[in-house]
Amino acid sequence: MKRVVITGAGTINALGQSVPATMEAMREGRCGIGPLEMRDSDRLAIKIGGQVKGFDPESVFNRQQIALYDRYTQFTLIAAEEAIRQSGLTFDGDLAARSGVVLGTSGGGLTTQDENYRAVYEEGKNRVHPFVVPKLMNNAACSHVSMQYNIKGPSFTVASACASSNHAMGQAFWFVRSGMAPVMVTGGSESMLCFGGIKAWEGLRVMSRDACRPFSATRNGMVQGEGAGIFVFEEYEHAKARGAEILAEVAGFAMSSDAADIVMPSKQGAARAMAGALSDAGIAREEVGYINAHGTGTAANDKTECAAVADVFGTHADDLMMSSTKSMHGHCIGGTGAVELLAVLMALRDGVIAPTIGYEEPDPECALDVVPNEAREARVDVALSNAFAFGGLNAVLALKRT
Amino acid sequence: MEVKNKVVEILAEQAVLEPSDVKMEMSLEDLGIDSLGLVESIFAIEEAFDISVPFNANDPQESDFDISSVARIVEGVEKLVAEQHP
Numbered sequence: 001m002k003r004v005v006i007t008g009a010g011t012i013n014a015l016g017q018s019v020p021a022t023m024e025a026m027r028e029g030r031c032g033i034g035p036l037e038m039r040d041s042d043r044l045a046i047k048i049g050g051q052v053k054g055f056d057p058e059s060v061f062n063r064q065q066i067a068l069y070d071r072y073t074q075f076t077l078i079a080a081e082e083a084i085r086q087s088g089l090t091f092d093g094d095l096a097a098r099s100g101v102v103l104g105t106s107g108g109g110l111t112t113q114d115e116n117y118r119a120v121y122e123e124g125k126n127r128v129h130p131f132v133v134p135k136l137m138n139n140a141a142c143s144h145v146s147m148q149y150n151i152k153g154p155s156f157t158v159a160s161a162c163a164s165s166n167h168a169m170g171q172a173f174w175f176v177r178s179g180m181a182p183v184m185v186t187g188g189s190e191s192m193l194c195f196g197g198i199k200a201w202e203g204l205r206v207m208s209r210d211a212c213r214p215f216s217a218t219r220n221g222m223v224q225g226e227g228a229g230i231f232v233f234e235e236y237e238h239a240k241a242r243g244a245e246i247l248a249e250v251a252g253f254a255m256s257s258d259a260a261d262i263v264m265p266s267k268q269g270a271a272r273a274m275a276g277a278l279s280d281a282g283i284a285r286e287e288v289g290y291i292n293a294h295g296t297g298t299a300a301n302d303k304t305e306c307a308a309v310a311d312v313f314g315t316h317a318d319d320l321m322m323s324s325t326k327s328m329h330g331h332c333i334g335g336t337g338a339v340e341l342l343a344v345l346m347a348l349r350d351g352v353i354a355p356t357i358g359y360e361e362p363d364p365e366c367a368l369d370v371v372p373n374e375a376r377e378a379r380v381d382v383a384l385s386n387a388f389a390f391g392g393l394n395a396v397l398a399l400k401r402t
Numbered sequence: 403m404e405v406k407n408k409v410v411e412i413l414a415e416q417a418v419l420e421p422s423d424v425k426m427e428m429s430l431e432d433l434g435i436d437s438l439g440l441v442e443s444i445f446a447i448e449e450a451f452d453i454s455v456p457f458n459a460n461d462p463q464e465s466d467f468d469i470s471s472v473a474r475i476v477e478g479v480e481k482l483v484a485e486q487h488p
Binding site for chain 1: 445459
């Protein structure tokens with residue numbers, strides 16, 4: 001089996017439009033959640049979100065590109081550019097033929113769907129733009145990355161709601177580890193902060209109207225975000241041979257399905273995925289110093305996740321740190337695991353643990369060190385990244401310091 | 403009375419019971435309505451009475467809307483109808 005390392009990272013999200021900007025915001029415990037700016041926002045019951053603001057697509061893309069790129073694809077391409085540039089890779093010949101792109105998204109081109117449903121149903125138009133289908137499809141972002149960088153190997157999109165990007169990165173990890181691909185571009189993107197996307201979440205009545213406060217006794221629900229995180233996963237010897245800078249090693253991955261409930265999480269399912277990732281990586285649980293939590297800020301997720309961590313780690317659960325950066329950038333749904341992997345890289349590389357902000361009051365059912373409100377310096381050798389989706393689909397990555 | 407009958411009808415449909423089997427002192431648990439069923443019932447109530455029910459599934463106890471029994475739910479809906487359709 002090959003070793004898999006990360007040699008490039010890129011992002012755009014409510015905290016920043018690059019990795020350095022995002023990590024700086026995480027270090028400072030800044031909140032990217034604010035009032036939603038969109039058409040008809042007066043009709044929304046939930047008026048806050050982790051929206052990407054101050055982003056002008058026309059400064060990055062030309063008119064023909066914008067006609068083809070939904071907002072989620074735009075996010076993907078911006079993050080991919082940063083990640084691939086950092087990796088220093090150029091894809092041609094055998095490298096191009098064997099490398100691939102596996103991305104996660106839950107809703108794909110939702111903004112495109114929203115705008116065009118509005119045109120035909122509300123405005124009564126009988127005609128839509130010819131690119132609606134290629135713009136809204138869930139694999140559009142993946143295909144545009146593949147086209148832009150000449151990446152011609154195994155490429156597809158994974159959709160498993162809030163675990164999409166972790167599932168995608170798990171597949172990418174396997175492709176490289178098995179020797180099937182020398183390099184995989186992976187991660188995920190979501191832009192569900194459109195009128196219809198927010199209305200749908202309002203319906204479930206799990207959204208907070210004021211803030212995302214994971215693990216706090218005062219938490220009252222999740223807050224949606226948007227954005228993308230893209231990474232270059234590369235075979236270790238390949239990276240070493242070309243003298244690439246290595247950000248971290250991806251050491252293990254595991255998935256599980258609760259097979260229980262379409263929305264309620266299961267402690268057993270989450271625990272099996274965390275334990276599976278450790279066992280896949282050959283890592284003892286005592287080595288884990290940090291967990292980037294799924295930590296949605298709902299009553300159900302946070303207590304279930306803490307109970308699962310206690311089950312997997314036993315007494316070591318009291319010695320590790322676990323934080324939820326959703327408190328800062330919101331829940332980026334299918335892109336969330338990828339945006340959150342940046343907090344894992346920051347912990348492993350820089351020894352800085354991103355905080356759980358908005359923390360007000362301890363909850364006896366979430367009695368772990370959740371790094372409340374302020375970032376902390378600590379040396380971490382091994383970290384996990386949790387994603388537990390609606391539908392009970394869980395995906396956990398284990399990363400190591402290099 | 404009208405509100406009561408309609409609320410009972412909505413809860414009975416969710417619980418797959420006859421309206422006559424829904425008693426005012428029963429809790430949602432007695433009716434076998436889980437969290438997802440509750441959210442669906444509240445949606446049906448909002449649609450039926452054209453009202454907005456303040457309810458957050460994260461802290462049902464702290465929501466302004468009391469769901470501890472069928473009687474409390476009926477009272478809550480009557481109050482909301484009076485407030486929102488005076």
